[in-house]
Amino acid sequence: MAAPRLAVLGIDLGGTKIAAGIVDPADGAILFRSEIPTLAGAGAADLIGRVAAQATALLRLADAAGVRVRGAGLGLCEIVDRQGRLRSASLLDWQGRDLASLPGLDLPLVIAADVRAAATAELRFGAARGVKDGLYVSIGTGISTALIIDGQPYPGANGAALVIGTAKVETVCGNCGTASGESLEDFAAGRGIERSYDSTLQTTARTIIDRAETGEARAVEVVRRAACRAGAAIGHLANCTDPEVIVLGGGLGCAPGLYADELRQAIRRARWVGMPTKVQIRTAMLGPDGGIVGAALAFHEAAR
Incomplete structure (x- = not known):
């Protein structure tokens, strides 16, 4: 038997x-x-x-x-x-x-x-196989990141290494002096896309992205802005960590179309021009x- x-x-x-x-x-x-x-x-x-x-x-x-x-x-x-x-x-x-x-x-x-x-999973079976130094970025409802060092995800002292998606960044209006604090997720991930498009949160990020693909002006504006902000943050993070490969995962990170295209372009724009080699940007093979x-x-x- x-x-x-x-x-x-x-x-x-x-x-x-x-x-x-x-x-x-x-x-x-x-x-x-x-x-x-x-x-x-x-x-x-x-x-x-x-x-x-x-x-x-x-x-x-x-x-x-x-x-x-x-x-x-x-x-x-x-x-x-x-x-x-x-x-x-x-x-x-x-x-x-x-x-x-x-x-x-x-x-x-x-x-x-x-x-x-x-x-x-991507290191073992997917797009990060053989990678020694890399970044894995998941973009879906929120944004989360993992630093890969010597072929292993690095947790940090308390498990909080590279927790940038929910970190609040306080800004002060130059005209009125009002302070506000938003996180990257608040405007660059799925929930942020939904909030920017419709404050009642009645429209899903997937629907908004689909509408952007058809050319709806408001959806295109929201999706493009979200992807550019996420890409800029990822690009600056790559400048700090110097990965050979960036793997994009999550529902939005893996999905083709306007968000993905704008995201990748923004990552490359944010990269330091003095880097000796171009970082590879890969889509997670295992997807969701x-x-x-x-x-x-x-x-x-x-x-x-």
């Missing part, structure tokens, strides 16, 4: 959606996959319960197919330190929530920062599944 195929449950918990899958860590293949909306406004207890139900359904599919799932990795859009401890509460207030396991699941669980998990594969790899690496 053949030995069962070994796999890991990977869960990518983002600001808009929760993508999960049963992953073979040997080749990164996703055997079963599902996706549900995050609905963070319903609270932590509701979210954790729905993630557990989503995971249970996937585990049943794996069991029926004779796949043995050894554990689970949970990638969060939060700051996670080297020991797998949460250091932020950007998406939800996790205070008092036990994330060492999921309700009803008898599986060991490892917590990881979603951006470093996705970077790990990088977070799932990376979360599974987080458990796989921890269990070795």
